[in-house]
Amino acid sequence: MKIDLHSHTHCSDGVLSPSELVMRAAEKGVDVLAITDHDTVAGLAAARQAIHELQLPLKLINGVEISTSWQQLEIHIVGLNINPDCAQFLARLDTQRQARVARAEEMARRLEKSQIPDVLPAVLKLANGAALTRTHFARHLVSIGKASTMDGVFKKYLGRGKIGYVPNNWVEMSEAIAWIHAAGGVAVLAHPLKYKLTTKWVKRLAEQFAAAGGDAIEIISPQQTPVQKRELWALCQLHGLTASVGSDFHQATTWNDIGKNLYLTDDVTPIWANWPLPASA
Ligand code: AMP
Ligand code: MN
Numbered sequence: 001m002k003i004d005l006h007s008h009t010h011c012s013d014g015v016l017s018p019s020e021l022v023m024r025a026a027e028k029g030v031d032v033l034a035i036t037d038h039d040t041v042a043g044l045a046a047a048r049q050a051i052h053e054l055q056l057p058l059k060l061i062n063g064v065e066i067s068t069s070w071q072q073l074e075i076h077i078v079g080l081n082i083n084p085d086c087a088q089f090l091a092r093l094d095t096q097r098q099a100r101v102a103r104a105e106e107m108a109r110r111l112e113k114s115q116i117p118d119v120l121p122a123v124l125k126l127a128n129g130a131a132l133t134r135t136h137f138a139r140h141l142v143s144i145g146k147a148s149t150m151d152g153v154f155k156k157y158l159g160r161g162k163i164g165y166v167p168n169n170w171v172e173m174s175e176a177i178a179w180i181h182a183a184g185g186v187a188v189l190a191h192p193l194k195y196k197l198t199t200k201w202v203k204r205l206a207e208q209f210a211a212a213g214g215d216a217i218e219i220i221s222p223q224q225t226p227v228q229k230r231e232l233w234a235l236c237q238l239h240g241l242t243a244s245v246g247s248d249f250h251q252a253t254t255w256n257d258i259g260k261n262l263y264l265t266d267d268v269t270p271i272w273a274n275w276p277l278p279a280s281a
């Protein structure tokens with residue numbers, strides 16, 4: 001069974017539309033897919049409709065990826081099986097997206113001071129109504145030749161401490177976990193090894209995530225080794241958490257695709273252990 005519980009559409013910083021994403025997932029043999037856009041659930045309805053209309057053999061999990069703040073770090077918390085019609089949850093995500101707009105305006109001002117003018121209108125056009133992310137800035141800066149790769153543009157302009165970087169007031173991690181629970185979902189600590197933390201801090205993060213009521217840790221995400229997976233599973237066991245897996249798909253690259261290399265071994269308890277899943281899965 002192929003399960004991928006972390007992916008993006010063009011409703012945030014993914015490249016594909018919700019229907020293109022579910023078609024690609026089905027093509028790649030994915031049985032269960034969570035769409036987890038940054039601070040929005042806008043893509044879920046169209047994805048569900050496409051699955052229905054095209055009769056795709058794919059189960060869609062309603063998801064979201066919330067940007068949060070913990071110890072002055074930006075930590076991403078994925079919510080799965082949330083109710084996308086919960087008005088209170090939608091209002092909460094709205095405040096996050098408003099913070100994204102305010103941050104984007106400040107980012108554009110800072111870039112302007114560094115002799116890169118007119119960034120905001122270009123970024124707004126690129127985003128086309130999506131939740132505004134640094135990825136949109138990065139795509140624009142690459143397109144005007146400020147760096148040759150996305151990674152390069154983050155290293156030079158958009159990463160923490162660089163000239164276009166603006167710290168944000170994201171919701172506290174513990175509060176985001178409560179938001180997800182209040183919307184009927186489960187909370188997953190996303191890509192714990194992507195925050196460039198020492199082992200000691202990863203352990204502290206997992207401990208506090210669990211103490212705040214978190215449910216699972218993504219133990220498989222892109223570019224992660226089997227040894228890292230084992231270490232993360234040990235952390236899950238220590239804190240009574242289950243394991244999640246996700247490609248964090250934004251667009252196809254040579255090293256990552258939707259549903260690729262996400263298999264768990266039998267000794268791991270997956271987050272979906274008690275979910276109703278399709279028989280083929
Ligand atoms: P934001 O949530 O607006 O701060 O944007 C963060 C997003 O930027 C992440 O979800 C990634 O998709 C993307 N991102 C972060 N770092 C890099 C990088 N080094 N190269 C390419 N994309 C990145
Ligand atoms: Mn992203």
Ligand code: MN
Nearest residue numbers: 065076190191
């Ligand atoms: Mn993330």
Ligand code: MN
Nearest residue numbers: 006008065248
């Ligand atoms: Mn993501």
